[in-house]
Amino acid sequence: MLRFLILAFLFSLATFPALAEKRTAFIVGNADYANAGPLANPVNDARLVADTLEGLGFDVALATDLTRAGLAEEFSAFLDRTEGADVTLFYYAGHGMQFEGQNYLLGVDAALRSAFDVQSEALPLNRIVQMLEEKARAALVFIDACRDNPLATDFYTQNFSPTRALTTRGLAPMAGRFQGSMLMFAASPGQVAYDGDSENSPFTQALAKHLPTENIEILTLMKRVIRDVKADTEDKQVPTVTNDLALEVYLNLGEGGEGAAIAAAQEEAIFEAALAINTERAWDIYLKRFPTGSMRDLALTAREELTAAALASAPGSVVAESGQITVAREAAASAEQSLGLSKEDARAVQVALNARGYDAGPEDSVIGTRTRRAIADFQAAAGLPSTGVVTAGTAEALNVEFVVAETSSVPIVSSVNARRYDPKTLALLETDPRLLNAAKVLAGKEFVYGYFEDRLYIGVLTWCCGRHDGVKALAERSGGHLATLTTPEENDFAFRLVKDDQRFWRDHGDNSYVGPTFGLYQTEGAREPDGGWGWVTGEPADWIPWFPSQPNNSGEGQAVMAAFFNEPPIPYNRWADAHVVHTGIIIEID
DSSP states (O other): OHHHHHHHHHHHHTTSOOOOOOEEEEEEEOOOOTTSOOOSSHHHHHHHHHHHHHHTTOEEEEEESOOHHHHHHHHHHHHHHOTTEEEEEEEEESBEEEETTEEEEEOTTOOOOSTTHHHHHEEEHHHHHHHHHHHEEEEEEEEEOBSOOHHHHHHHHHHSOHHHHHTTOSOOOOOSOOSSEEEEESSOTTOOOOOOSSSSOHHHHHHHHHTTOTTOBHHHHHHHHHHHHHHHTTTSOOOEEEEOOOSOOBSOOOTTOHHHHHHHHHHHHHHHHHHHHOOHHHHHHHHHHOTTOTTHHHHHHHHHHHHHHHHHHSTTOEEOTTSOEEOOHHHHHHHHHHHTOOHHHHHHHHHHHHHTTOOOOSOSSOOOHHHHHHHHHHHHHTTSOOOSSOOHHHHHHHTOOOOOOOGGGSOEEOOSSOEEOOHHHHHHHOOOHHHHHHHHHTTTSEEEEEEETTEEEEEEEOOTTBOHHHHHHHHHHTTSEEOOOOSHHHHHHHHHHHTTOGGGOEEEETTEEEEEEEEEEEOTTOOTTTOOEEETTOOOOOOOOBOTTOOOOOSSSSOOEEEEEEETTEEEEEEEEESSBOSEEEEEEO
């Protein structure tokens, strides 16, 4: 019934105009280069794009003839103003260059005498894109910087061989891994973009013509831009698009409401996917994409219920008859670490609680017993599950905005338990091609996934009694290899990925349990005490946290593999040898 009511409510909203979006744009036209002849059209192009975007409701920052330092300063100021934007657009017209496979935008003061000057006189485009992605739900990037560049030509001619100089015209393909952005270049890699015979380049003319088209999704608009530029230049210039947008973007919703209806249908599809998967990760993705969405409150409630259930089931937690949950210290700290709670965030929570009359104690960034009691009391009053643990919903209710850490520094775990994922449903939420490819290979199997230092880890339930060659091949078909846990931090993360799902742990007798297998194995014919252990990737096995009395070659056969092992009070994340895969494996994908 709840599902039916949710869908009926969404359908009723589909014919109403979309809520006002926050749209921001940073437009740059660099023409007056100190060490090269002036360019004819970049300033005119930048102004045309700025006028077009203002007509589409964008808050536009327009800058012309910026030095490298000026470009960095103006861009940083723009990012400060664009936090939380629905759509952010970056347009650059001027000189750019490629160097060592990376693309750079040049300030008007660029001289480029040697390779040491590239970093100090140019801005790396991939970093610009990443910073835009951190600030907005969707980032659109347009680069008209593929013109004949005498600065780059002289740079390569003076510092490298003639052959290499000839292969560096224009810009290079963008090889980075981006999320939530679309990049469009005025010309294909190695091509030169033309200024044209008018006051504007063919590329910018086509952009200004098509961006205001009503009820057309952005990628369809870009196809029209490509078509016009090819026709205008007789196929000498072909714009290219690199897309990693998970959202459909409409810059001009017509009065007929077609675009608004499509946008509402998209939110419905994402909400449906999150509802079907029903993990904290799934709801986080919905809330990030639709922070003011029509089903936001329901999504927050669903997420909080999952968090509370996980905390209640953690070892050492106690649930009172009133429903209040007393969470074990280790579980509370682990949940807040997963949320990315910093010391600054903890202090902000204490300040907010004290300001509302809840006695959180000294505002010292330490979440101790007093602060946890205040959190629990506030949660109960706010209608949230009372756990005493800082959650996303608690921060929302306190109006505390966390200092968001870099993605690579905050480990991510998709869910408490492994589950079956429909690859098509998962693709509505997740954009990582590594994960989506693995989900197709693992279709029908239950798995849990997570990210640590930008690597993808997948815990897969394979059940008894797999052999090493079989699971090694499964990992390779999934796009990776059996995990190589070469540091304590990586080992702790892999353990955390599977520790709360008891199906990953097989009773070994005498209060001991064997967990999932990873990529450490014993070469054929090797036996203890000589060892012969190595990683499937060929990395040296310099760090091996064996459980006491392990390894012992007690299983059948000669070649054995390592697995997690637990026998209290020794910690779970020690290892033992095993002759078969007992319940599951851990895959790592770079």
